Amino acid sequence: MQETTLTVNGKTHTVDVDPATPLLYVLRNDLGLRGPRFGCGLAQCGTCTVLMDGRPIRSCILPVSRTRGEITTLEGLPEDGKLHPVQQAWIEEQVPQCGFCQNGQILTAAALLSNSPNPSDEEIRRGMNPILCRCMTYYRIQSAVKRAATAMAGTSGEEDR
Amino acid sequence: MTRGRDPGNGRQAPDTIERALGHWEGSASRRDFLKTSGLFVFGLSAMGAAGAARQALGSQPAESGPYRDPDFLQLDSWLVVHEDGSATFYLGKTDGGQGIGTATRQMMCDELDLAFDRATVVMGRTDLTVDQGGSGGSDAIERDAMVGRRIAAEARRVLLEMASERFGVPVEELRVSEGVISLNGDPARTVTYGELVGGRRFDVALTGANINQAGGVASVKPVQDLKLVGQSIPRYDIPAKVDGSFEWAVDVRLPGMVHARNVRPPFAGATLTALDESSVRDMPGFLRVVRKGNYVAVVCEREEQAIEAAERLAVTWEKPATAPFPASDDLFEYLRSAEPEPGSERRGAAPVQGDPDGALASAATVVEAAYDVPFQGHTAIGPAHAVADPSDGQMTIYTNDMKPYSHRTGIAEFLGMPPEQVRVIWMEGPQLYGRTAADDAGFEAAYLAKELGRPVRVQWMRHEETAWDTKGPAFAIDLRGGLDADGNLVALDYQARIANYAHVGYNQARTVLIAQLMGLRPDQPSPGGARGPDDMYHVPNRRGETRAVRLPLVFETPLRTGNLRDPNGPQITFAAESFVDELAAAADADPVEFRLRLLRGATDDDEVFRRARSIAVVEAAARAYGWDARPSPGRLGDGPLLTGRGIAYTYRARTTIAVIAEVEVERETGRVRVPRMVCAHDCGLVINPDGLENTIQGNLLHGISRTLFEEVRFDGETVTSVDWRTHPTLTHRDAPERIDVVVVNGDPNPDRPDLRPYGAGEPSHKPVPAAIANAVHDATGVRMRRLPLRPERVLAELAAAGV
Ligand code: FES
Ligand code: FES
Numbered sequence: 001m002q003e004t005t006l007t008v009n010g011k012t013h014t015v016d017v018d019p020a021t022p023l024l025y026v027l028r029n030d031l032g033l034r035g036p037r038f039g040c041g042l043a044q045c046g047t048c049t050v051l052m053d054g055r056p057i058r059s060c061i062l063p064v065s066r067t068r069g070e071i072t073t074l075e076g077l078p079e080d081g082k083l084h085p086v087q088q089a090w091i092e093e094q095v096p097q098c099g100f101c102q103n104g105q106i107l108t109a110a111a112l113l114s115n116s117p118n119p120s121d122e123e124i125r126r127g128m129n130p131i132l133c134r135c136m137t138y139y140r141i142q143s144a145v146k147r148a149a150t151a152m153a154g155t156s157g158e159e160d161r
Numbered sequence: 162m163t164r165g166r167d168p169g170n171g172r173q174a175p176d177t178i179e180r181a182l183g184h185w186e187g188s189a190s191r192r193d194f195l196k197t198s199g200l201f202v203f204g205l206s207a208m209g210a211a212g213a214a215r216q217a218l219g220s221q222p223a224e225s226g227p228y229r230d231p232d233f234l235q236l237d238s239w240l241v242v243h244e245d246g247s248a249t250f251y252l253g254k255t256d257g258g259q260g261i262g263t264a265t266r267q268m269m270c271d272e273l274d275l276a277f278d279r280a281t282v283v284m285g286r287t288d289l290t291v292d293q294g295g296s297g298g299s300d301a302i303e304r305d306a307m308v309g310r311r312i313a314a315e316a317r318r319v320l321l322e323m324a325s326e327r328f329g330v331p332v333e334e335l336r337v338s339e340g341v342i343s344l345n346g347d348p349a350r351t352v353t354y355g356e357l358v359g360g361r362r363f364d365v366a367l368t369g370a371n372i373n374q375a376g377g378v379a380s381v382k383p384v385q386d387l388k389l390v391g392q393s394i395p396r397y398d399i400p401a402k403v404d405g406s407f408e409w410a411v412d413v414r415l416p417g418m419v420h421a422r423n424v425r426p427p428f429a430g431a432t433l434t435a436l437d438e439s440s441v442r443d444m445p446g447f448l449r450v451v452r453k454g455n456y457v458a459v460v461c462e463r464e465e466q467a468i469e470a471a472e473r474l475a476v477t478w479e480k481p482a483t484a485p486f487p488a489s490d491d492l493f494e495y496l497r498s499a500e501p502e503p504g505s506e507r508r509g510a511a512p513v514q515g516d517p518d519g520a521l522a523s524a525a526t527v528v529e530a531a532y533d534v535p536f537q538g539h540t541a542i543g544p545a546h547a548v549a550d551p552s553d554g555q556m557t558i559y560t561n562d563m564k565p566y567s568h569r570t571g572i573a574e575f576l577g578m579p580p581e582q583v584r585v586i587w588m589e590g591p592q593l594y595g596r597t598a599a600d601d602a603g604f605e606a607a608y609l610a611k612e613l614g615r616p617v618r619v620q621w622m623r624h625e626e627t628a629w630d631t632k633g634p635a636f637a638i639d640l641r642g643g644l645d646a647d648g649n650l651v652a653l654d655y656q657a658r659i660a661n662y663a664h665v666g667y668n669q670a671r672t673v674l675i676a677q678l679m680g681l682r683p684d685q686p687s688p689g690g691a692r693g694p695d696d697m698y699h700v701p702n703r704r705g706e707t708r709a710v711r712l713p714l715v716f717e718t719p720l721r722t723g724n725l726r727d728p729n730g731p732q733i734t735f736a737a738e739s740f741v742d743e744l745a746a747a748a749d750a751d752p753v754e755f756r757l758r759l760l761r762g763a764t765d766d767d768e769v770f771r772r773a774r775s776i777a778v779v780e781a782a783a784r785a786y787g788w789d790a791r792p793s794p795g796r797l798g799d800g801p802l803l804t805g806r807g808i809a810y811t812y813r814a815r816t817t818i819a820v821i822a823e824v825e826v827e828r829e830t831g832r833v834r835v836p837r838m839v840c841a842h843d844c845g846l847v848i849n850p851d852g853l854e855n856t857i858q859g860n861l862l863h864g865i866s867r868t869l870f871e872e873v874r875f876d877g878e879t880v881t882s883v884d885w886r887t888h889p890t891l892t893h894r895d896a897p898e899r900i901d902v903v904v905v906n907g908d909p910n911p912d913r914p915d916l917r918p919y920g921a922g923e924p925s926h927k928p929v930p931a932a933i934a935n936a937v938h939d940a941t942g943v944r945m946r947r948l949p950l951r952p953e954r955v956l957a958e959l960a961a962a963g964v
Contacts, residue, residue, distance in 0.1 A: 001445070018445070021465045029464055034412045035405035039542050039591075040623040041468075044885040047542060074405035083404060090403045094395060094851055097859050098258030099402035100542050100591040106403065121898070128893040132885065134542040135258050135592045136862030138896035140855065 006067045008033070009076030019065035024048045026064045027073060035074030035103045039132075046104035046131035056104075056111045074103045077110060085155070086110045089148035097135035104131040109145045118149055226555035227581035228288040233372045236319070236365040238291050239312045240269075246340045246355030247279045252309065253293030253372075254301050255285040255563045256398075257593040258859075259922050260852040261296070263396045265306040267389040267848055272313035272381055274337040275354070277389055282397075285587030287569045293372060295564035295587070297598060297667075297724070299814070299920030302848055307917070308375050312367065315377025319365050323357045383914030384846060393851035398589070410588035411620075413548040413559040418616040419448055420464040421609050422471035424457040425625055426678075428878045430481035430714045433457065440475035450474065451612050455717060456678035458609060460617065468622070484877040485714030493533040493947075496637040496658040501708030505662075505688045515702030520652035524643025528747050531639045532736035533947040534930075536632040536660065536873040538888050539725055543591035544626035549606035550616040556583045556607055561590025562600035564667050571599075571668035572607045575676060583607075594863075594923075595724035596630055598667045601674040608675060624883040629674060631723025632873055634661035634689065638736035643702075648748030650759060652702040655737065661689025662711035665723045677716045686715055689722060691729040694737035695811050695927075697772040699762030719880040720873070726860075727813060727923035731867060731930050735948060738809035738931030742793065742938065751790040752808050752935065753783045769919075770909055774817040774843045777907025779810050782819035782841035785903045793939040797964065801828050807935025809928035815919040816844040817907070820861065820928045824936040828964070831956030833937060835865050836898050840925050843905040846918040854902045857925045861900060864929025866891035869950050 005014045006023075008031060015030045022041070027033045027050065039047030041060045048060040053069035077084040083091075086109045096102045105128065112119060112127040119127065124145050133141070231238040231251070241249045250269050256262050262282045270277050283289060293305045317337065324342040325332045334345050343351040353359075369375035384390075401407035426433070433455050441447055446462035447470055459474055461467040487495040521527055547560040556578060562568040565585040573580040590597065606619040621629075636659050643652035663686040665672045671681045693705030712720060745755035756779055766772040782788075786806065795805060803826040810819040823837040838861050847853055870889040874882045882888035908916060934945045943958045 017463075018465065021463075025463070025465045028412075029414070032414070033405070034408065037409070037411055037543060038620065039544075040885060042623055042884055044623075045542060078404065087403045091395070091399055094399060094855060096258065096396075096399055096402050097855060098542075098589065098592040099399070099407065100409070102402055103405070125893050125896075130892075132542060132890055132892060134540065134863075134890060136859045136866065136891060136896070137855075138862060138891070138893050139858050139900055142893070142896065 002065070004064050004067070006064065006071060007069070008071040009073060015064070017064060020063045022060050023050070023062045023064045023067055023071070024059040027059060033073050033075055037100060037103060039101070044132075045101070046108065047101050049104035049107045049131070051107055051111060054111060054114060056108045072107075074106060077107065084110055085151045086113065086144070086148040089144040089151060093140050093144040093147060095137050095140040095144050097137055101131065101133045101135070105133065105141050109141070109148065112145070113149055113152060117152060119145070225553045226584070227579070228555075228584040229581060230287075231289065231291045233291040233375050234367045234369065236312065236316060236363045236367055236377070239309070240316050242316075242354050242358045244355050244359035246353045246359060247281070248273065248275055248354070250280060250282050250309065251290040252282060252284045252305070253290045253295065253566065254305055255296045255565065255587050256589065257296060257563060257922070259856045260396045260849060261301045262398065263394060264302055264848040264852060265309050266397070267392070267394055268306050269309045269313040271387045271389040272310045273317050275340045277394055279340060285565045286584070287565050288584040291372060292566040294566060295562070296593070297564060297595070299922035299924065301922070302918045303815070303920045304373055308373060310381045311376035311379070314379040314381050315365070315367065316363065318377065318379035319363055320354055320357055324352050327352060327357070384916050385912075385914055390846070390848050391850070393849055396852065408588065410548075410559055410561040410590045411543060411546050413588070413618070415548065415550055415616040418548065418618055419460050419462055419613065420467040421458045421460045421605070421617050421619045422467040423605065423619070423621065423625060424459065424471050424474055424476060425629060426455055426478050426717070428478060428480050429485035429718050429720075429880070431455070431478035432481070433476060434479045435477035437475040441470040441473050444470050444473070449613060451609055454679040456675050458605065458619075460609060460613060464620070480878065481714065483713055485718060486712040486720060486875060486877070488876050489535060489872070489874045492535065492635055492660070493637045496635065496660055496710050499710045501658065501710050502662060502688050505690050505709035506706055513704045514700070517652050517654045517702040517704040520702035521641055521643040521654065524651055525646040526644040526747055528642045528644070528740075528743055529640065530740055530743055530944070530946060531637070532739060534636045534732040534735060535948065536635045536720060537725060537867055537871045538627055538632055538873050538882065539594060539596035539630050540627050540888050540890065541591040541593070541596050541630070544621035544623055545600060545602035545630070546590070546618070546620045547600065547603040547606040548616060548618045549603070549610035551610040551614060554582065556610065558583070558585045558603045558607055559588055560585060560600055560603040561588060561593065561597055562603055562668065563593045563597045567668040568600060568603055571670045571673065572604055574670035575604055575673070576607060576611055594726035595728065598724055599631065599665050599673050600668070604673045605675050627888050628880040628883050629719045631665050631721050631725070633725030633732070634659050634691075634722045634729065636660075636729070636732040636736070638733070640736060640740040642740065642744045644744060644748050648750055650700055650744055653700045653704075655693055655705040657691065657693070657707040657733065657736070658710050659689060659691050659707055659729070660712060660720070661691065661709050661722045662686060663715045663721070664689045665721045674721070682716060691733065694733055695730070695813060696737065697775045697812065698756075698759035700759065720875070726863065727927045730811070730813060730923070730927035731864065734809065734811045734927050735930035735934065738811065738928060739934050739944070739946065742807065742935040743944065746793055749792050752793055753779060753788055754790055756808070756810055769815045770907070771812055771815065771817060773909055774905070774907035775810065775812060777905050778817045778819040778841040778843050779808070781903050781905045782808065782821050782839050785841065785901050786821045786839040788821070793935070794942040795939055797942060802826070803828060803940040803964075805936045805938070805940025807932050807937070807939050809931035809935060811928045813920070813924035813927055816842070816921060816924040818842050818924050818928055820925065820932040822929070822932040822936045824933060824940055826937055826940050826955065828959065831952035831954070831959060833869055833933070833950050833952070833955060834895060835933060837900070838897050839901045839903065841903040841905050842921070842925055843907050844919040844921045844924070845906070845908070846916045847904055848918055850904065853904065853921055856921055857902050858900055860923065860925040861929055862891055862896060864926045865895070865897070865933065868930040868933045868948060869895070872949050
């Protein structure tokens with residue numbers, strides 16, 4: 001056991017765990033978060049995704065001691081009490097079926113759009129490809145990413161679209 | 162009554178069940194409900210609002226057991242009106258992500274004349290909701306929600322009678338709108354549902370010989386009067402699934418709860434010969450190794466400790482004397498040459514029509530083909546998991562088992578506990594599609610919780626889930642068809658072998674994995690079996706036979722068969738509908754035209770007009786796709802991408818479906834993509850069009866995945882499909898760019914006031930593999946008769962055909 005300090009959704013936490021513990025278990029079992037979930041523990045599915053300084057990472061394989069910077073989970077994505085445009089688009093497109101994978105889908109989409117505000121269909125497919133969905137909501141996810149891109153372009157005040 | 166609780170004894174957190182229920186409607190609406198309901202909510206913190214409502218109504222106490230079954234012949238068991246006029250519906254159903262709760266709430270609010278947002282739904286709790294069996298068979302809307310409709314109609318009738326008495330006028334002079342009853346002649350005089358019965362019992366008995374027939378005196382409204390049914394009302398569970406607040410079965414954490422991981426045999430049929438507990442005893446957090454027979458689990462304080470301890474535990478296994486099964490590459494040869502189980506043909510037998518052998522002997526053209534479908538896994542996105550709490554000598558299981566009622570009776574039997582001391586609280590989990598009809602983890606958690614005397618959480622690892630989940634059975638199917646000189650199909654002979662022996666069933670105490678590993682055996686293994694093809698074709702001479710074949714290892718095998726979405730349907734339909742295309746090609750006929758001819762060959766129909774509705778979907782699919790009538794294959798292109806289209810049609814129960822797939826086949830690599838799909842779907846009355854569309858889209862894509870990617874691989878010793886690389890799945894890259902869902906109402910009287918909804922959770926999955934294989938044939942001239950259509954297989958066939 002060893003004390004590790006990490007910043008999650010804007011708050012600093014100190015936990016006393018084996019430093020090799022995957023971040024996923026600390027987020028879920030010590031910090032009580034529900035967004036990231038266990039799917040494979042092998043970095044293959046994306047269900048456990050969180051953002052580390054805005055980049056999607058797989059918390060199931062990252063030792064908590066190697067966590068750097070700011071962690072954002074699905075719970076931390078809304079700003080000023082308002083859902084992130086990606087979350088909003090997910091509701092408008094009624095994307096989820098069981099919803100179990102959607103944590104990874106939403107966070108990955110948010111990161112994709114912050115890097116590439118107006119992605120082509122091909123970029124969306126490529127960017128989202130690592131996140132699996134066994135309910136096969138891919139079709140709606142891809143529509144929702146486009147909807148979110150449009151919404152974000154609208155709110156960021158770009159006139160030259 | 163005292164509701165004493167001692168948090169130190171491992172009892173659940175005060176708000177656990179509250180939160181367990183809360184996930185249904187989001188916390189805000191629940192708070193509102195409590196604030197306005199005005200019920201005396203003692204014990205609320207432990208019972209949850211729904212429990213509290215029951216408590217106040219005197220119907221269901223039982224925080225600490227015994228847990229008695231709610232009486233399905235009492236209106237109060239199904240529907241509670243609160244003082245603020247809102248209502249809660251209690252349904253013995255579960256939802257696998259198809260929006261069953263939302264759709265049922267629409268139907269019941271419609272009958273009750275209550276606004277959609279004035280009702281909440283509680284589902285799948287054995288102590289609070291009547292036993293509707295949980296989910297399965299795509300019958301939630303078709304059967305169980307119809308019961309809900311009748312009961313809501315009865316509640317409305319009773320409320321109108323109460324109002325009639327209060328106002329001293331006949332019921333005919335009253336009207337209802339959104340839970341408010343008013344006088345026709347004096348609309349200012351009103352009374353609300355809440356004022357009439359809020360917070361009190363109806364005390365109205367229902368009738369019905371069984372739960373599926375339960376209902377009251379009132380009849381349901383004609384379809385034309387329904388206002389919420391037919392609307393795309395957004396699913397109430399989605400916001401919480403999107404903002405991270407939803408509480409799943411994986412999220413249950415109880416005070417004193419510890420974590421378990423299983424240790425599985427590395428070889429199928431292996432026997433545990435030695436176990437050295439000292440290999441893990443000194444690890445931090447270590448609590449116990451539990452072993453019985455070949456079942457082994459490690460329990461630790463923390464989750465990551467249990468994972469590591471399970472990996473480190475020193476165990477010695479002895480391989481079985483004989484190979485448990487052939488290697489997956491030799492499976493189909495095995496299925497065709499093995500002696501089928503005696504008696505297994507009964508379940509698959511269809512009555513023989515005419516004289517198939519005679520007609521084949523005299524046919525102008527005889528076509529023969531053999532099709533193979535491997536075992537395919539459920540491979541849920543999240544592996545099996547459950548929490549069990551043994552407090553107070555009772556057992557509470559938090560699980561996503563889709564059949565909580567049989568889970569409860571199965572666990573009670575397994576533990577030797579009276580069923581009323583066991584309750585199952587269903588919470589949502591990763592998609593089910595049959596996997597959680599026998600939720601192994603719930604049995605394991607309950608067993609371990611009893612052993613340790615404290616709450617235990619069991620979570621399977623990925624390798625465990627992929628290797629050891631229940632499998633959709635493998636098939637080897639041989640078909641023969643005879644055409645007359647005019648290209649009419651005169652004889653059809655379907656002979657199937659199914660690797661479906663010791664089918665795992667539903668939560669049976671002696672067939673779940675832990676029971677098998679402990680050495681328990683059912684008196685008689687279920688021989689399995691399957692139906693034949695589901696179509697309304699008119700073929701004068703016809704036979705369909707299916708025989709179950711047993712693999713050498715029957716128990717403790719990772720090739721346990723269970724129900725996988727539309728059980729057996731995609732496998733059977735892959736063969737049957739591919740073969741219809743082969744016959745069409747032999748007759749030089751257009752595949753759509755050929756099918757319509759077979760459907761129109763007879764004019765009789767059944768009570769739900771399946772023949773008329775079959776014709777309707779085939780025609781609608783062709784129209785929506787823009788089908789150009791011509792025989793397949795088309796003229797092969799010269800470019801690197803070969804394109805084609807294929808159709809397949811079938812029905813499932815009372816739902817008819819036709820699917821058209823468009824494919825691109827990469828000549829160089831053999832890779833198949835499906836850029837476009839059309840599905841024409843007739844499931845009668847549509848409750849929620851957007852929900853239906855989402856469900857169909859999922860069915861189609863899941864079908865693409867099973868057609869192109871999914872196969873359980875094994876060598877002669879063990880299953881080698883253990884993760885997402887070795888049992889691959891469809892990903893974003895291979896999702897179609899365009900899906901057209903065409904909702905068809907092919908009823909001869911489409912405006913009938915009693916139009917019924919039919920199931921939609923699985924039917925559209927069924928024709929997908931055949932539609933894709935037919936499209937590949939159209940594109941390349943090559944007939945793929947083995948699933949999945951992996952690039953190397955397609956490439957080999959292309960090479961063999963010189964394409
Ligand atoms: S759980 Fe981390 S990638 Fe699958
Ligand atoms: S919505 Fe169920 S796994 Fe993606």
